[in-house]
Amino acid sequence: LRSLIQAREGVAWTLELSPTVASLLTSFSDQLFEENLVDKILNLLSSISVDRELERLDRGRAIGKTWHRQQLVSMIEEQRLCLAECLFYWACQNPFPKDTIMAVIQYLKGIKKPDEKKPLDPVVLALFFSLVASFSVGSDVAAEALDYEYYPLVKDHTLLPTVHNELQKDSEWGCPQMLAALKFAWGVLLR
Numbered sequence: 001l002r003s004l005i006q007a008r009e010g011v012a013w014t015l016e017l018s019p020t021v022a023s024l025l026t027s028f029s030d031q032l033f034e035e036n037l038v039d040k041i042l043n044l045l046s047s048i049s050v051d052r053e054l055e056r057l058d059r060g061r062a063i064g065k066t067w068h069r070q071q072l073v074s075m076i077e078e079q080r081l082c083l084a085e086c087l088f089y090w091a092c093q094n095p096f097p098k099d100t101i102m103a104v105i106q107y108l109k110g111i112k113k114p115d116e117k118k119p120l121d122p123v124v125l126a127l128f129f130s131l132v133a134s135f136s137v138g139s140d141v142a143a144e145a146l147d148y149e150y151y152p153l154v155k156d157h158t159l160l161p162t163v164h165n166e167l168q169k170d171s172e173w174g175c176p177q178m179l180a181a182l183k184f185a186w187g188v189l190l191r
Helices: 002-006 019-034 037-047 050-059 066-093 098-109 122-134 159-168 176-190
Strands: none
Touching: 002 019, 002 066, 019 037, 037 066, 037 098, 050 066, 066 122, 098 122, 098 159, 098 176, 122 176, 159 176
16 A cells, blocks of 8 residues: 555656556545545554554464564554555645545544653654645745645645644644644744
8 A cells, every 4th residue: 555655646756657557556546545545544543552452462372472572563563654654655745635634633633742751653753744744835846837736735725724723723632742843834834
């Protein structure tokens, strides 16, 4: 899935595939997106927990020695990161529309502040940067050359006020620093 999304046509990079293959990959991934791929990925990220998965495997006596447990932890963490990277690559190639931005914001709202000594989870960082990528309108492109098809911020006139109101609400965030960083990215966009 991640490779499929990376091969999409978009604004950030190109794999220089033949036009037929690029069109086929883009239309197939568009179909996945229309079938609520983002919601499915966010649900999986919420439901997959290393501790929960290890507990289930332990109950079924499917975990061996310590090295086997560590392999399982690495595999579960890698799968979660791969799912988050799918959203990041998508946002880089084709910035998210309003509903997707709002879904990712709601997911990030529930993230708990990590311990002072622990860095943020790479999954959370990938989702954060998927929003930052969606807050872009291609500053390196002249306004007359913008392809509005790729930039929902320009195309959808309801997106700016909706996201702005959501980020300005006095709602509780599990990690206030995340909200502050999003507000900063949003402010840079508005500026």
